[in-house]
Amino acid sequence: MRSFVPDYDLIRARDVAHATALLKEGFRPIAGGTDLMVLFNAGKLPYRKVVSIRRLPELTGVVVSETSVAIGAAVTYTQIRRHEALNREFPLLCSAASWTGSLANQNRGTLGGNIVNASPAADSAPALLVYDADLEFVSAAGVRRLPYRDFHFAYKRMNMQEDELLHMIHLSRNHALSxxxxxxxxxxxxxxxxxxxxxxxxxxxxxxxxxxxxxxxxxxxxxxxxxxxxxxxxxxxxxxxxxxxxxxxxxxxxxxxxxxxxxxxxxxxxxxxxxxxxxxxxx
Ligand SMILES: Cc1cc2nc3c(=O)[nH]c(=O)nc-3n(C[C@H](O)[C@H](O)[C@H](O)COP(=O)(O)OP(=O)(O)OC[C@H]3O[C@@H](n4cnc5c(N)ncnc54)[C@H](O)[C@@H]3O)c2cc1C
The missing domain is CATH 3.30.390.50 (CO dehydrogenase flavoprotein, C-terminal domain)
Structure with missing residues (x-):
């Protein structure tokens, strides 16, 4: 059965603080929607309040510092594929981005959505594991950092609270993987x-x-x-x-x-x- 759109609340977050306040009230994030809308369309989305985080500047940039690269959770596959420093230093992630879905998926789908959707078949996951990625979460209670290798602990079960937003994915530039x-x-x-x-x-x-x-x-x-x-x-x-x-x-x-x-x-x-x-x- 298809979902009835007026049954759902969708709020576009103004900033990360606004998004995390809404998560505390029971809203759930939507980024590109390429996983979430499949459930929505099939009438299988188990909640009715969603907050859009897709355009938040804090989540949509790639910041290269001396020792690491911080990828905002709402960065798309297309952004990853086209990013010069990522292509040079993290080619496995760029390859995974280039073969995820179709070009349309790559324009909307985000790295954060792929991680939190937690499919064992997610294409970005092995690359992130090889690069020993760290995840940074933000909630109304503060910021938390976790090695990605400790994130998944059973099928679709993750070390993450419902009021947490995946904020950044950190990759160390000091890896010795020639x-x-x-x-x-x-x-x-x-x-x-x-x-x-x-x-x-x-x-x-x-x-x-x-x-x-x-x-x-x-x-x-x-x-x-x-x-x-x-x-x-x-x-x-x-x-x-x-x-x-x-x-x-x-x-x-x-x-x-x-x-x-x-x-x-x-x-x-x-x-x-x-x-x-x-x-x-x-x-
Ligand atoms: C036709 C099609 C083809 C696909 N092909 C592939 C493929 O080849 N390989 C592959 O790996 N995947 C594929 N996917 C799955 C999907 O495109 C990816 O998993 C994508 O990265 C999801 O990102 P999104 O931004 O669209 O997530 P959304 O659908 O917006 O969200 C997915 C889940 O993550 C949560 N979420 C999103 N962002 C955050 C955040 N920052 N913090 C906390 N929670 C968050 C949402 O609440 C939701 O539960 C495909 C999907 C479709 C429809």
Whole structure:
């Protein structure tokens, strides 16, 4: 059944303080609306009061400082794709932005919306995990910062209160990831929810791997950072036997399911193949 529009309240926030005051009164944020309006249209939105945060200047900019980049939660994929410093230093995030939905989605959809919607298949999540992103929340009670790796704790369950607004996503510019790799596997090149999205980064010195980070989407109830695989790889010399061992480790570490988009065995095989491909680029 479709929703009846006059049944809903929509207020456009004047500023962040106005938005957080409304959240305290039970309003929920809408940014680009590309996830939320799907629920609304289907009559499945579980609340009737929404506050638009899409045009708040505090949420729509990218600020580059000496040590980090702060991306406003309502920054769109198009802004990310076109941002020079992000392309230079955080190419995995820009690639993920470039293959999210269609161009229309990229013009409206925001990074903050992708994070808070909390789909395990979200395309930005593995890149954010590899870059060790930090999230900054704001509420009427103040500001809170949290490593993104601690945000999701079960399917669609997050370390976030209903009166909190995701304000910024912080990326450290001091990462030592000279090698970076990302792939999305889906049924087609655009408008496709991922069967698997895989991102990785590392440093390599004389074939010895260090600071390796491996993250995967669509293969567990939450976007997954593969710590066991990383532990196996760190400090080791890249070689065919190590790649084989890493393949077995990651195959055991992911927890894919069979659903409408793919099968458990296909997803596991793709993760193994992509990890092996990444490691071969280090040889
Ligand atoms: C046709 C189509 C194709 C798509 N393709 C892809 C794809 O390929 N890959 C992919 O990952 N996703 C895809 N999506 C999903 C969607 O576009 C993204 O998740 C997008 O980033 C959501 O951002 P938004 O600003 O539109 O969020 P909204 O729909 O506005 O909000 C989503 C949720 O986040 C909350 N929220 C938003 N911003 C904040 C904030 N700052 N603080 C607190 N809560 C907030 C909202 O309350 C809501 O619960 C697709 C969607 C559609 C309709």
């Amino acid at each position: 090698q970076q790799y990302i792939r999305k596997v889906g049924p087609r090149k655009a408008q496709a929810i991922s069967k698997v999205v895989f991102a990785a980064g590392s440093e390599i010195t004389g074939k010895v791997i260090s600071d390796v980070r491996v993250a995967v989407g669509s293969v567990a109830p939450v976007p997954l950072r593969c710590y066991r695989t990383e532990q196996l790889l760190n400090g080791r010399r890249v070689s065919a036997p190590l790649i084989e061992q890493a393949a077995q480790t990651i195959a055991a570490e992911v927890q894919p399911i069979t659903d409408i988009r793919s099968t458990e065995s296909y997803r596991r095989m793709v993760v193994v193949n992509l990890l092996s491909e990444f490691l071969r680029t280090l040889e």
